[in-house]
Every structure is written in C-alpha cells, then in structure tokens.
Amino acid sequence: MSEQARRRPHKPYRRPQKDPVRMLAFEALRAVDERDAYANLVLPPLLKKAREGGDFDGRDAALATELVYGTLRRQGTYDAIIAACIDRPLREVDPPVLDVLALGAHQLLGTRIPTHAAVSASVELARVVLGDGRAKFVNAVLRKISQQDLDAWVAQVAPPYDADPEDHLAVVHSHPRWVVSALWDSLGGGRAGIEDLLEADNERPEVTLVARPGRSTTDELAEATETLPGRWSPYAVRMAEGGEPGAIEAVKDGRAGVQDEGSQLVAIALANAPLDGPDARWLDGCAGPGGKAALLAALASERGAALLASEKQPHRARLVERALAGNPGPYQVIAADGTRPPWRPGSFDRVLMDVPCSGLGALRRRPEARWRRRPEDLDGFAPLQRALLTEALGAVRVGGVVGYATCSPHLAETRVVVDDVLKKVGGGELIDARPLLPGVPALGDGPDLQLWPHLHGTDAMYLALIRRTA
Numbered sequence: 190m191s192e193q194a195r196r197r198p199h200k201p202y203r204r205p206q207k208d209p210v211r212m213l214a215f216e217a218l219r220a221v222d223e224r225d226a227y228a229n230l231v232l233p234p235l236l237k238k239a240r241e242g243g244d245f246d247g248r249d250a251a252l253a254t255e256l257v258y259g260t261l262r263r264q265g266t267y268d269a270i271i272a273a274c275i276d277r278p279l280r281e282v283d284p285p286v287l288d289v290l291a292l293g294a295h296q297l298l299g300t301r302i303p304t305h306a307a308v309s310a311s312v313e314l315a316r317v318v319l320g321d322g323r324a325k326f327v328n329a330v331l332r333k334i335s336q337q338d339l340d341a342w343v344a345q346v347a348p349p350y351d352a353d354p355e356d357h358l359a360v361v362h363s364h365p366r367w368v369v370s371a372l373w374d375s376l377g378g379g380r381a382g383i384e385d386l387l388e389a390d391n392e393r394p395e396v397t398l399v400a401r402p403g404r405s406t407t408d409e410l411a412e413a414t415e416t417l418p419g420r421w422s423p424y425a426v427r428m429a430e431g432g433e434p435g436a437i438e439a440v441k442d443g444r445a446g447v448q449d450e451g452s453q454l455v456a457i458a459l460a461n462a463p464l465d466g467p468d469a470r471w472l473d474g475c476a477g478p479g480g481k482a483a484l485l486a487a488l489a490s491e492r493g494a495a496l497l498a499s500e501k502q503p504h505r506a507r508l509v510e511r512a513l514a515g516n517p518g519p520y521q522v523i524a525a526d527g528t529r530p531p532w533r534p535g536s537f538d539r540v541l542m543d544v545p546c547s548g549l550g551a552l553r554r555r556p557e558a559r560w561r562r563r564p565e566d567l568d569g570f571a572p573l574q575r576a577l578l579t580e581a582l583g584a585v586r587v588g589g590v591v592g593y594a595t596c597s598p599h600l601a602e603t604r605v606v607v608d609d610v611l612k613k614v615g616g617g618e619l620i621d622a623r624p625l626l627p628g629v630p631a632l633g634d635g636p637d638l639q640l641w642p643h644l645h646g647t648d649a650m651y652l653a654l655i656r657r658t659a
Contacts, residue, residue, distance in 0.1 A: 205316035205324075209244040211292065214256040215318060218288045221261065221557050228257055228557060251431065260288075260295045261556040262391045265363035266339075267294040269346040274333040286323055289315045293331045298339040308335060354380070362387035367564050368549060375598040376641070389643035394553040396428040397450050398437075399480075401487040403517060404444035413437045420646055421629045422453040424484070443515050448480040451550075451640045451647030455594045456484040458625040458638070459541050462654050465588030472537040473498045474527040474581055475544055477505030479512025481594075482522075485541065490518025494539075497532070499525045528576040535586040542581040543594040544574045550596040550649030553642055567601050574602060578610045582617055582657060590620070591655045596648055598639055603651040607637065616659035622652055 213235050220226040232254065239245040245253075260267070271290050272279045279287070293311030296302045302310075308331045315324035337345070347360035355373070359366040364387055373383045398416070400407045402424060410416060410426045414437055419425025425448075428434065439445035471489050476482040476498035486496040498513060498520065500506040506524040513520050525531050527542065547566055548558050574595075581591045595602050611617050621636040623629075629645065632638040637653040 205313050207317055208310055208314060209239060210249050210253045211256070211310055211314045212317065213239055213245075213253045214260070214292055215285075215288060215314060217253075217257045218260060218292070219285065222284055222288065225561065227555055228261060229554060232257055247431070255300065256292055256295060258393065258556060259299050260291045261560075263295060263299055263363045264291060264556075264560060265365065266343065266346075266360060267291045267298070267363075269360050270294060270298070270334060270342045271330060273342075273346050274330045283323075286315075286319060286327065289319060289327055290330055293327065294334055297331065297335050298342065304335045308332060350380070358383065358387060363391060364552075364559055365562075368552075368559055368562070371549065371564075371599050371601075375600050375603075375639070382643075385643040386641060389641075390552040390556075390559075392553060392642075394449075394642075394648075395646070396432065396434060396447060397453075398426050398428060398434060398440065398445055399448040399453050399484060400424050400426070400439070400445050401443075401483055401516075403487055403491050404515070405439045409439055410437065410445055413439065419450055419453075421626065422450050422457060424457075425450045425453055443483075443512065446480060446483060446512065448484065449551075449554075449648045449650075451645065451650035452480055452596075453484060454626055454629065454640065454647070455543070455592065455650050455652050456481045456488070456541070458622050458652055458654065459539060459590065459592035460485065460488045461625045462539070462590040462592070462620065462622075462656075464538060464590060465656075466538070466586070468492060468538050469494050470537045471496045471539045472532070472541070472581075472584055474530070474540060474542045474577065474584070476500045476509045476522070477502060479509035481541060481543060482509055483512040483516070486513050486516045486518065486520045489520075490516060493518070495519040495521075497537075498522045499527060499530070501526045527580055528573070530580055530584060532584060534583045537585050538589045540581045540585045540589070540591045541594065542577050542591065543596075544570075544577050544602075546570055546574070546595040546597040546602045547599060548596055550598055550651070554648070567599065570602060571606070574606045575610055578606060579614055582610070582614055582655065585657045587657050587659060589657050591617070591657065593653045593655065595651045598641070598649040598651060603639070603653070604637060607653045607655070611655070616657060617655045618658050620654045620656050622654045625654075 217231050220231045236250050296307035312328045315327040348356050350357040355366050355369050358369045407426050414432050415429035416426040434440050434447050473482040477500040482498040489496045498509050500509050503524045510522045552559050578593050585591050619636040622638045623632045623635050631644045640647045640650045
C-alpha cells in the first residue's frame with residue numbers, strides 16, 4: 190500500500206436511510222412476485238398502514254402507487270433494457286435485485302424524477318434490502334440506463350417492426366408476445382388499432398362509480414365528490430384523480446359502488462334484452478365479487494323481479510351478500526357450483542353467466558396478470574366456460590335470455606365458446622346485443638358485442654345474448 194493511501198482518512202461507514210415510499214413499493218412488488226398476489230389487493234392495506242403510522246401523506250401515497258403500477262405495466266420493456274446493461278442472462282439475476290432495478294428504471298425512464306435522485310434513491314433502497322455489495326451492482330446498471338431516454342432505449346432493444354411485428358410491439362408496449370398476438374387476432378385491423386389498444390392497457394384507468402338505480406343517483410355522487418359523467422352508462426360517474434370512493438356515504442352504505450363502466454353495460458344489456466313471457470326471476474350464476482349482481486338486483490327491484498345470486502366460493506359469496514345488502518327488492522345469495530346447480534331447469538327468465546377467464550380484458554387494472562398468464566391457461570378455462578354456459582342455457586325457460594360474459598377479448602374464451610355450446614346443446618339463438626346499448630359505438634360486427642379500453646375507456650368486456658328457443 191502506498192504512503193498516500195495509508196495517510197488517506199478512512200471514510201466512516203454511513204448507515205443506509207430507509208425511504209418509506211420506495212420501501213413500500215418494493216414490498217408490494219415482492220408480494221406480487223413471491224405470493225402471486227395482485228397489486229390492487231396488496232397495495233391498499235400497505236398504504237393504510239403507512240398512513241396510520243404517520244409516515245405517509247397524500248403525495249407519498251400517489252408516488253408509491255405510481256411506482257408499483259408503473260413498474261408492473263412496463264416490466265417487459267424494462268427487463269429488455271436491464272438485460273442490455275448486464276453481462277449475464279436476466280434469469281440469473283435474483284428477483285429482489287430485479288425488482289430494485291425495475292423500480293429504478295421506471296423512475297429514470299417513466300417519471301419526472303431527476304436522474305440523480307432516481308439513481309441515489311434506488312441505490313439507497315438496494316443498500317437497505319440487498320446489502321452494500323449488490324447495491325454497487327444496482328448503481329452500475331442504473332447509471333448505464335440513465336445515459337439514454339426511453340425512446341432511445343426502445344429503439345435499441347426492440348426488433349424492427351418490419352422484421353417481427355409482434356415481437357416489436359411486445360417490447361415497445363410491454364406485453365408478452367402471445368398476448369399481443371391474441372389481442373391482435375381479436376381486434377383485427379392494422380397496426381394503428383393494436384398499438385392504441387396496447388398503449389391503453391398501460392394507462393392508469395379511471396375510477397368509475399355506479400349509482401345503483403332506486404338507491405342512489407349520479408347527481409348524489411356528483412355532489413359528494415368531484416366527478417365527470419359516465420361515457421355510456423346512465424348510472425356511471427367518473428371520479429377525479431385522487432378521489433377516495435370509500436369516503437362517499439352512498440358507497441359506504443352500498444347504495445353505490447366502484448364498478449367499471451364495461452361491467453355496468455353488460456348488466457344493462459342483459460336487463461334490456463327483449464323477452465317472450467314473464468320477467469320475474471333473474472339469476473347471476475357466477476356472482477362474485479358482486480358488482481354486476483348488485484346492479485342487476487337494483488334493476489330487477491324496479492320491475493318487481495327477484496334475483497338469485499350464486500357463487501361457488503363461500504368467501505366470494507360473502508362479498509356478494511355485502512354488495513347486495515339493503516337492496517329494496519327480493520334477492521337471495523347462495524354458495525353453489527354453477528356446473529352442478531341446485532335450481533330446477535327452466536326456472537329463470539334472465540340469466541347472467543360472467544365466467545372465470547384469463548382476465549386479458551382488465552390488464553389496465555391488473556398489469557401483473559399479463560406476466561402471470563400463459564397460453565396453456567386457456568385450456569384450463571375452456572371446459573369450465575363451456576360447462577357454465579351449458580348449465581345457464583338449461584336454467585333459463587323457453588323465451589328467456591342468457592347473457593354469456595367474459596372480461597377477456599380472446600376468441601378462445603368468447604365467440605368460440607358460444608359457437609361450440611350452441612352447436613352441441615341446440616335450442617338457442619343469438620340475438621343482437623348492440624342495439625341494447627344505444628349510443629355506444631364500435632361494438633363489432635354482431636350479434637355479440639366487444640368493448641375495448643382504447644375505443645370505449647372500459648375493460649375489454651365481451652357479451653353474447655342467447656334466447657332459449659326450445
């Protein structure tokens with residue numbers, strides 16, 4: 190060691206400082222990765238605990254929310270950029286290290302946080318959760334990432350569109366390639382439409398409220414908080430950014446609720462479908478967690494009809510009970526398997542079967558689902574979807590109507606299921622659902638309808654209406 194090195198004063202060790210916002214964001218990402226949790230379920234209790242502990246204010250909560258959801262939405266793009274900045278395969282990097290790097294990449298490339306602050310805050314987080322050694326690795330990678338903006342990085346890491354359109358869109362818009370392909374097949378059309386859809390999936394969705402008819406009004410909700418009118422549903426209002434739905438009295442006591450406008454439109458279309466004969470008994474055969482059931486129950490009450498809400502999972506059935514509590518008209522909630530139903534065939538005039546699905550229509554709200562789902566998952570849903578629709582057709586009387594709905598635009602979960610079941614079971618005919626939503630444009634070629642985030646500002650809900658004929 191040189192004389193100069195021996196004389197140089199030793200730098201005292203500085204303990205890393207915990208940043209509560211970034212610590213919370215990291216904790217949420219680890220829960221999503223380790224426990225297959227959903228951010229929209231993990232984040233609220235973490236934020237509530239932080240507020241109660243006095244660590245957080247409204248701005249802190251907003252930043253933590255942006256860091257979590259922004260990182261999850263752009264994970265595919267950030268992974269490609271991180272891979273270009275390291276000398277090993279991405280799979281060899283420990284997941285907690287990747288989470289810190291992705292959080293840092295989002296701050297550098299997806300927010301207005303200054304470069305030096307984004308790097309230093311991420312390195313400090315790494316020191317706390319990973320240790321000083323791996324923090325040096327994080328520092329080196331983020332300094333490389335900071336040398337270019339997002340557009341420059343995307344131009345570097347994404348293959349040219351002409352060489353591989355689907356892979357190009359997958360990297361640019363941060364969706365798995367198979368999801369890009371499936372959405373493109375369902376949407377049809379050229380490049381502009383699919384790019385608009387993928388970009389809409391990466392935008393923060395508005396919080397939409399429903400004023401349950403006969404129990405609340407949109408005027409009441411507008412008086413309670415800052416809102417915009419719904420785009421299509423007569424019962425919808427859109428909350429201003431930062432609004433707290435739980436602070437609204439009508440939401441607290443169940444007269445209103447949080448419900449995507451696409452979900453509202455599915456219930457409205459089924460309720461408005463023309464019937465031959467009586468209109469007294471309605472069924473929601475997959476009712477959990479209760480949003481559509483609550484709207485259907487309110488609409489049924491106005492007509493003197495009764496709703497039976499059935500949900501297989503008991504804990505979800507309890508959520509349905511909570512959503513329907515206080516409905517003025519007759520209703521019943523049961524825990525039952527819709528593929529082995531306890532009701533007699535032909536018992537109902539209207540039936541909604543909103544079947545379990547891949548959830549590809551709600552990627553704005555659950556961005557982690559795009560990375561969790563696999564193409565083979567569709568094979569697991571297919572028998573259940575067909576069985577539920579078959580039982581729904583058996584549950585409705587001749588002249589009654591079944592609504593088959595999914596929160597997925599994937600053809601294997603929508604039109605293919607309906608066509609297969611109608612060929613196998615017979616005795617049903619598709620009726621045009623589009624005129625039942627007057628004023629809503631671009632619903633497809635019919636008779637079924639498809640909503641889209643980029644065209645309607647809703648989740649990508651699908652609905653086919655089937656009249657029982659024999």
